[in-house]
Amino acid sequence: MPIKAIKLRHPWRMVFAVLLVVIFVSVVVDAALRPAYDWPAVGKYLFDRRISQAAVVTLQLTVYSMVIAIVLGVILAVMRLSPNPVVKSLAWFYLWIFRGTPVYVQLTIWGLISLIYSSIDIGIPFMDPWVSFSTNAALSTFTIAIIGLALNEAAYMAEIVRAGLLAVDRGQEEAATALGMSWSQTMTRVILPQSMRVIIPPTGNEVISMLKTTSLVTAVPFSFELFTRSRDISAETFNPIPLLIVASIWYLFFTSILMVGQHFLEKRFARGVGDRQPDRKDAVGTGTGTLTGVVPVVDSGQPSVIAPPRQDDPPANPGGVK
Amino acid sequence: MTDVNTQAGASVTIPPMVLAEQVSKSFGSNEVLKSITLEVKRGEVMCLVGPSGSGKSTFLRCINHLEVLSAGRLSVDGELIGYREANGKLYEMAPKEAARQRRDIGMVFQRFNLFPHMTALQNVMEAPIRVKGLPKAQVEQSALDLLARVGLAERANYYPAHLSGGQQQRVAIARALAMEPKLMLFDEPTSALDPELVGEVLDVMKGLAKSGMTMIVVTHEMGFAKEVADSLVFMDGGVVVEAGDPDEILTNPQHRRTQAFLSKVL
Ligand SMILES: Nc1ncnc2c1ncn2[C@@H]1O[C@H](COP(=O)(O)OP(=O)(O)OP(=O)(O)O)[C@@H](O)[C@H]1O
């Protein structure tokens, strides 16, 4: 029999909701009528050729730099967990530099690279180079923008990947080592594939974040992406506000698509959570089990830097003699 | 340190499968193994029992060099583990050589440690393909044979998550056997299992013992020790308290600590 009871009322919730709706509607109506927003101009520039081309460039910057950052991040993370102290410190040093300085500063320095190194020489140090390029000719501002974004992002990706690697049960490394697998085989065949579940969600966040960070490449200076392009157009029309709205709409459009993609990726990889080994006497056959490693809880709305579960632990005897 | 061969006199003497001489292991100031000396012959099944924290797992891990000794020496099949000896000096082994030694020593863990992203068959095939570089078709055939041997022929394409604990542990045994080891180490292989699943794993181990495999088994299954083991070692506090014939120790333990332990587990 259903329980008959008078529902607990939340009068303040209602009041608050009504208040919010009223404020929201008045802001929207006000915005629609305010001439400064210049909505006709927004409509006109939203699909302007220059703007849509800039949107494509922004996407290119995002994709290229993220791909490089992910590859480099995996390498750095594996290096940080390496048993080799030299390799380890090298990775640590990289992270120290690239996470310790603002990306805007880094992009500016990359933009000045041709002042610092006027030519790129390949050969033996202090000897005549085999090949020599002029830096300006070899590196377009587009390339420099990608390098700058990717190298900075790699430092953050490295931490994400590292957290993922550490989240894999230590018994996995032990089992692989006991089978005679080398450290690199253990990493590539056993640990990395399993860490994907932890790595992918925050990587989605990083992609969204990168999309927005591309607006900083004006520091290089590279000016064909969305934000700088709309600023340049508005400098001609003396009408900045509608163009800022146009750029924002494009950014929102891309991030929304990415968020949908991320949602599906997360769902897909969350399935793996139940796929761990049944621990002690629970759930034999159902496949649910206890996670032995500490798995950082990744929430799609949260900032993407996860605290690594075990900070100073070296990998369980990575196959060498101390 | 005496050489195994000269100690036995004749040059044709076959070395024991495992020879531990005054093996010690410390973690920081915590001395976990204190001068353990013991020998496991070829084809022998040795059960290692003792209370929690007595160093049983650590000793097994030392045997396949997952843990580095603090003192003493340990050899498997006459070959020093973790070091190379030349001109009376010990040289640390490169990781590659240590990995080569581990190939010949199979290990089965309490929590199975199957690779969850691979099917049972892939778990068994992984090491022979990657480590030994054997051709895939050949490995697949022998992996299927091995799975059949542990009674899991029809589960070859299941992922670990879809297997029961007992089935997972049997896959883990097959995975270790796929490397054709000369020695198998079992670290409480049935402790994580439901009571009704213990038997199926012990049966596989019994079959393995019958086939002549040299085995060191850390276990609390005294019935298994009585039935299968050739020798039983009781450890406590990092030392071997009592060692010998399983029947004798189980029915008539000499040492008070052994008596106290057995009265709890039997
Ligand atoms: N990596 C390690 N670092 C520090 N101490 C350790 C480490 N591994 C084991 N120990 C310690 O060594 C002691 C013996 O551990 P070990 O796992 O060998 O015991 P065990 O006999 O296998 O016990 P159990 O029956 O609980 O498995 C314990 O006190 C443990 O805390």
Ligand SMILES: [Mg+2]
């Ligand atoms: Mg143990």
